[in-house]
Amino acid sequence: MLQSDRGLILALVLALFSTAAFAADLAVEDARLRLLPGDLPGAGYFRISNEGSESRVLTGVETAAFERVMMHESLEEDGMMRMRHMMKVELEPGAQVEFAPRGYHLMFMKRTRDLSVGDKVEATLKFADGQRLPVVFQVVSPTAR
């Protein structure tokens, strides 16, 4: 099989999984961006698995659709809710980490274009070793889980 055929088949397979991304032992699934009205910041949620044998460190996310993306953790302390800014998230070999409501989440701030429920937002996950992983976030409504 020619290299170009293999590449084409891989691209076709990847295209079938529009909210999943795979690269060098990292798998991302169920990526969704929960939109709020106006220009309010939206939350990004997803599941990331490190299927490799080495530790990976997620250091950030960027997208052309928003000016800024931050990684946060929602915390409850003494009945009070607050957010902690995370500079990095470690992914041990074999670990699966959830960015989910009331826990880790991305904060997408200041959109650069109009967005609607049903849109797809292309983003890039960045890692300490320089790897960049493209992920497509499905835009979901404010009442989505």
Add this chain to the structure above:
Amino acid sequence: MRYTLLLLATLLVAGCSDPSWEAKDISGLMKPLEFNLVDENGQEVEGSDFRGKVTVVFFGFTHCPDICPTTLARFSRIVDAIEPEQRDDLRVLFVSVDPARDDPQTLREYTDAFGPEFVGLTGDREALDELTRRYRVTYGYGDKNEAGDYDVSHSSALFAFRRDGGAQLLIRDSDPTEAVIADIRRLLAAG
């Protein structure tokens, strides 16, 4: 005779604290619903304006991407579980403790995303402090980053009030959704 005494004793104990609420029963522990705030139409409103309706009060801010929408989305599902003809008797009050960013229009757009039963309210610091002190919750502002954004810490508690304005329940994230639906139905059933 002994059985009669036992029955009487059981009834007396049952009357003291009603065991059939799912969320935490706070009746007699918290004051009736009272406040002086501004609603999402810019109108001044008082707690007494909501007498006759079952009211759930929640504190947050619209620039909160995770907790507040998650809680409101959960309540949106709770409202959907209520019979349609009863929904107009229920109000979920989203009290923003971030008046610097949450003006009436922002609040209206925000609560409209969750349903007509959701009402956004805010006020100046004095009015907010009075209300949060009344229900023994607090809020605070984080440092601004270079873009002027800041976090707002706030209580995770929701308070449910009867139609007569009396405080009945403290609802927490840990209370199962089905349990909260049962409690809301019970509050609505009471005249």
